[in-house]
Amino acid sequence: MHRPTLSIVVPCYNEALTLPQLHARVSAAAKAEVGEDYELVLINDGSKDDSWPIMQRLSAEDPRLVAINLSRNHGHQLALTAGLDLCAGEQILVIDADLQDPPELLGEMRAKMAAEQADVVYAVRRKRDGETFFKKATAAAFYRLLDRVTDTPIPLDTGDFRLMSRRALDAFLSLPEQARFIRGMVAWVGFRQVPFPYDRAERFAGETNYPLSKMLRLAFDAMTGFSTKPLTLASHFGVALGGASVLLLIYIAYGFIRGNAVPGWTSLAFIVVLLGSVQMFVLGMIGEYLGRLYVESKRRPLYLVSDVAGPVQGTAKLGY
Numbered sequence: 617m618h619r620p621t622l623s624i625v626v627p628c629y630n631e632a633l634t635l636p637q638l639h640a641r642v643s644a645a646a647k648a649e650v651g652e653d654y655e656l657v658l659i660n661d662g663s664k665d666d667s668w669p670i671m672q673r674l675s676a677e678d679p680r681l682v683a684i685n686l687s688r689n690h691g692h693q694l695a696l697t698a699g700l701d702l703c704a705g706e707q708i709l710v711i712d713a714d715l716q717d718p719p720e721l722l723g724e725m726r727a728k729m730a731a732e733q734a735d736v737v738y739a740v741r742r743k744r745d746g747e748t749f750f751k752k753a754t755a756a757a758f759y760r761l762l763d764r765v766t767d768t769p770i771p772l773d774t775g776d777f778r779l780m781s782r783r784a785l786d787a788f789l790s791l792p793e794q795a796r797f798i799r800g801m802v803a804w805v806g807f808r809q810v811p812f813p814y815d816r817a818e819r820f821a822g823e824t825n826y827p828l829s830k831m832l833r834l835a836f837d838a839m840t841g842f843s844t845k846p847l848t849l850a851s852h853f854g855v856a857l858g859g860a861s862v863l864l865l866i867y868i869a870y871g872f873i874r875g876n877a878v879p880g881w882t883s884l885a886f887i888v889v890l891l892g893s894v895q896m897f898v899l900g901m902i903g904e905y906l907g908r909l910y911v912e913s914k915r916r917p918l919y920l921v922s923d924v925a926g927p928v929q930g931t932a933k934l935g936y
């Protein structure tokens with residue numbers, strides 16, 4: 617198999633209006649960097665418009681264009697996964713089809729990767745033009761909340777626009793989970809990852825394919841894929857309720873001793889308070905086990921080798 621120096625992977629959903637412009641700008645940026653030694657991988661994610669015929673036409677004219685048509689709309693993260701799985705390059709650039717991420721930054725990103733000997737150069741949005749206040753506000757809130765609840769540090773304000781080395785990509789591809797939050801998974805992989813600040817432009821044409829429902833879906837995938845904190849919430853409630861119920865029980869007992877409690881109220885209140893906190897606590901315990909079970913069931917690799925010195929046996933198996 618020939619490995620081109622660079623693969624550019626672009627998931628596309630209803631991007632017919634942008635495709636010709638995307639093709640021109642991405643090809644120009646790639647040629648300026650690596651000459652002819654690149655491939656452009658376009659994934660048609662079950663578009664409802666003319667994206668696929670346009671891709672076919674473009675690929676007939678351009679031998680460096682690989683177009684992949686998915687069976688249906690699988691969503692951004694899975695479309696991107698398909699492209700990453702099928703690309704062959706030594707370096708891989710992931711970019712959105714809508715030209716919000718300027719392909720012309722490729723040169724600077726490659727320079728940064730070389731200078732810092734990085735495996736991943738991820739673009740961090742400095743400002744976002746042409747996006748609604750709502751989108752920016754929800755995105756900002758989401759990234760910060762995510763940062764608080766996840767155990768893997770996931771960089772803030774980072775999308776899927778990034779340059780990756782082959783070994784980082786292969787490591788990423790070894791994560792088999794269904795519910796994919798790619799930027800988190802790439803962060804999980806590790807190696808040397810450096811940020812690259814840039815200004816995000818407006819969409820070139822068409823409109824966002826990420827309505828609120830898809831954003832929520834992605835947010836849930838991120839939360840549940842990288843955190844078991846929601847599951848352990850019940851045990852925190854249990855402990856808090858347990859503490860509060862001690863005070864409550866003292867108050868109830870005090871009322872009983874003073875003799876100003878309605879008959880039956882004391883025992884009833886005791887039962888409600890005690891059972892409530894015990895139930896919460898037990899639910900929390902189940903959550904803790906379930907959380908661990910969930911993490912195990914993902915069958916992620918336990919470690920990934922970064923460097924190998926000398927002709928160590930078994931490196932071929934590692935695939936580096």
Ligand code: UDP
Pocket residue numbers: 626627628629630631661689690691692693695696711712713714716823824825826
């Ligand atoms: N996309 C996709 N499948 C989908 C939705 C989106 O492949 O179901 C692609 C889309 O064509 C674009 C990228 O994912 O290249 C990001 O989508 P969009 O620009 O709509 O998201 P936003 O930039 O508004 O977050």
Ligand code: MG
Pocket residue numbers: 712714716819824
């Ligand atoms: Mg976009």
